[in-house]
Amino acid sequence: MAPQRDAVADGDGSADRGSAPATTDRDWTAYGLVVGSALVSAGMAAYEIAPASVTPLVRDSLGVGSTLAGLLVGAMFGTAVVTSLPAGAVLDRTDSRRVMAAAVFTLFVAGVWGWVAGRAGGYWPLIASRIVAGVAYVVVWNAGIDIVSRAVEPAHRATAVGVFTASGPLGFALGQSTGPLLAARFGWPAIFPAYAGVALAGFGLFWHTSRGLGGARADAPTLGEFGTVLRSRPVWIAGGLGFLSYALYLFVNSWGSSYLADQIELSLAASGAIIAVFPAVGVLSRVSSGVLSDRVFGGRRRPVVLGSFGVAAPLVLAFTRLGSVPVVVGALLCVGFAIQLTIGLSFSYVRELVDANVAATAVAFQTSVGLAGAFVSPIVGGAVVDAAGFDVAFLVAGAIAVAGAVLAWWAPEPA
Template sequence: MSVHIAAQIKRVGRTLTANRAFLECITGVWLLTAATHHYIMAPASVLSQVATDLHITSGVAVWLVSAVPASWAVTNFALGVWIDRLGDYRMIALGVGTVILTGVWSWWAARQGVFSSLLGSRLVAGVAVGVIWTASVNLIGGAVSDINRATAIGVFITSAPAGFALGQLSTPVIASWIGWPASFLVMSGAAGLAFALITDSVRHLAIDPTTNTASMRANFTAVLQHRAVWYGCAMAFAAYSYYLFMNSWMPTYLGQRFALSAALSGGLAAVFPAMGVLSRVGSGLISDRLLGQRRVPVLQAAFLISLPLIVLIAWTRWLALIVTALIVAGFVIQLTFGVVYSYVREVVEADITGTALAFLTTAGISGAFSAPVITGALIEWTGAYLPAFTYAAVLTAIGLLLSWVAPESPHSMN
């Protein structure tokens, strides 16, 4: 009897240790990715000051914001293979070392007023930011059971809108205090602290060892033979395009159409991304707890509701109705982000999940990078916003169509 009791006590102890380790791990990767997203958005809120200090136009300065997702999108699909080979923790370690150095490099280049060096630092940082994001999603997804995977990933990816918001809010304060270049050091300091938490936690987590030694071509072929990966990537492209179009152009649209101040139009538009903190977690809970790990119904609902909302925002002349629609649209389109990572991770073999997630994030970030540029060109070319809204609506309709024919996750209980 005493032996049995002792065994139970040890089992409970191991469970508590594992739970604490997972909590520490998700806290660490959340803080790390929030810091990197803070870095992405930091120049946006002080763009005119950046342009003045660097002696460039605002149109050129905005590339400092676009540089990070651009290099992320171009390189991430290939680096997923190395996540599968070296393991999530090792790739996160390499990414952290890189972002610490590039954060300091960005600060130095900004202090010296050298635009080309600052742009180069952010391009290099984008590669590491993408690696950290993909490896972190894979690490969290592999450290929990199927029944909790979407919920855990949903909690983790709230770090992105939180980091964006912190970047927008804190950079003007930092700029008025010690100068805007210091905002880049936030990533370096927070990355070091976060990595210490991750390092301590992984020693107590049950993580399968990496066994993939296949070539890049073999891994790509293995991933792309799963048609669900193609569906997931296409839906991610559509959802992120919708999300970044609304984020980038709604403040200007509201300001011009309703003659609002920049502060007021920006504040009203901010409700759209802010809803992601709720919906990204909520979608995982709904999928895991109410739908038996089914992912596709959440994606269907997100696109189905988002499509008429963007049409409503484009056509209505009532400001109150637009703000209401922004709240609902911000919630529903970000439901996709809470489940699409779990969806793609679950449809491939365990030894190529990093490669699959890398393809997914490349598709999503490509949409995030291209949508503001394409819609901006449409607005400039036509002198109207309707073609830009039409572009976003067409992509949303394509996402909706794909969600109705996409296969369900093999981990579904139904």
């Protein structure tokens, strides 16, 4: 459903087809909505990943090890895992536009809370602020997809949703590249209110362009329909692919910068700038994943997912053996593009594996399972780094990519 505007009539009472102001206004409103909601999501994604860009500073300031430092990143994902399905149920039955507004302001409060806790050296209050922010994040993600889907015509819906989901890697790149700069100028706790402020700025454009959208649906899934999703083997396979792709994606995002700083002895700012290319390439990858599947492979999903893990596996396994910074950057570009093909395609893929009346439930399930991988990965990665070093940690990450390729080989094609 597109935002509605009154037609401009000419002298004889018919619409003025020459200038078509109503169509132009509607189109620009839809564009503004997509941009505004994507900016909100990008600010939240930057907030989510930013602690990874300043991990050495966090560890020194709070006196914690790698595992607890990884939890600062993983806490938001873990919260999203638990709250995604309940949040989807609420959004199906309420005005998602107003719920999204509450979520954005909640994030800003959490950002200020995190800044205060970080300056005071309070690790657990900081974790609590991240948990609150995790609830806000998953509400914005689910509500954003819902409202963007309603705002544009069906012929452009996939493109609009693709642009919205690309806000994730865009925000990750923003957080990875500018987090060390903010930390150097204002202290590392300043990253929390700064990126919450980006989300708040995007909300102004979103709120203006989303009027009339986000109302409650009459066809919310029943408990029985929800159960059919949980009993579906293809849905669980798609969820497993999402889990593994997010786990690999978050491992590199969380520990790649520390590896470059500790092992290659680059500055923290340089490490953050280099690692930023890993999520940044996902802007292209996530938008193009559906085009690649539809145009190159004739609508098949499995070849894209199989190629995604197949390209990533050898590069991750060999990552700590790459000798020069240009080669490392090239490998990050290739791995970042490859693995985010699966992330970009998985939400449309899982919808096609179930009946239309439970498609939204399947997407919520995919979000929950995928983010479980994002939650576990930084924490387990930190534990492996502490226990065995970066070489073993990247071997484990490579094994995750190999497991993804094996699972993709058995993945079903949608009917």
